[in-house]
Amino acid sequence: MNTIEEQKVKEACATSDFFQLLSISLRLPTTELAEALLDGSYRQDGVNILEELSCSKKDLLLVSEALDTLKGSKEGLTPLLIEMRREYTRLFDDPKQPALNIYETLFLHNPQDSQGAMLFMSPTALDVERCYREAGVSLVRQSAEPADHMATELEFMMYLYGKKGQALKEENNEALKKIEQQIQQFEGMHLKKWCVEFFNGLNTETTSTSYQALAKLAKTGLGLI
Numbered sequence: 001m002n003t004i005e006e007q008k009v010k011e012a013c014a015t016s017d018f019f020q021l022l023s024i025s026l027r028l029p030t031t032e033l034a035e036a037l038l039d040g041s042y043r044q045d046g047v048n049i050l051e052e053l054s055c056s057k058k059d060l061l062l063v064s065e066a067l068d069t070l071k072g073s074k075e076g077l078t079p080l081l082i083e084m085r086r087e088y089t090r091l092f093d094d095p096k097q098p099a100l101n102i103y104e105t106l107f108l109h110n111p112q113d114s115q116g117a118m119l120f121m122s123p124t125a126l127d128v129e130r131c132y133r134e135a136g137v138s139l140v141r142q143s144a145e146p147a148d149h150m151a152t153e154l155e156f157m158m159y160l161y162g163k164k165g166q167a168l169k170e171e172n173n174e175a176l177k178k179i180e181q182q183i184q185q186f187e188g189m190h191l192k193k194w195c196v197e198f199f200n201g202l203n204t205e206t207t208s209t210s211y212q213a214l215a216k217l218a219k220t221g222l223g224l225i
Helices: 003-025 031-039 041-052 057-068 074-093 104-109 115-121 123-134 150-170 173-205 209-222
Strands: none
Touching: 003 041, 003 150, 003 209, 031 041, 031 074, 041 057, 041 209, 057 209, 074 209, 104 123, 104 173, 123 150, 123 173, 150 173, 173 209
């Protein structure tokens, strides 16, 4: 494997890691996430990934500074976790009207009536699930959550880019061609239609420094992929 091919493997793996970091950040905040923000390990992972994606020093510094503001002592764990969970609920899970729709169907169409029925039976969510199935991914039905949740779509991209890195490493051109088609199809039909706008909206809507930093990280990385 030559240097160019090695770089392609590194970029595919970094892209997979990037989508994984974003997907973790868009689930209901856990103790582990709050700890990682406080002790700086989340910041280090984010900066390392952006470096591998050839982020400019200027943008890297801006993201690094935003995440640095979250570092603190263990005593701040419970207050941070409570604050993040409240903000997550206000942003995405408010039963009356979330500040930002975290499902592709509602984000793009925002139906005023019959939101529940539209969300669970929408052609968009069903097509997203079809893409998962065709790539050999089945959703674990621990809840009745629709397939077009942003975190789930990001997890799918993590999976696809991980498979791309593996195909590149093994120099399996047939597998590589197939996985690249799946990436292109899913981005074109789904993720690229709302991903950047979603994180722009997150940056605008949130009052939390943690979610502002996440939005900055996301927008920077997405601009490199």
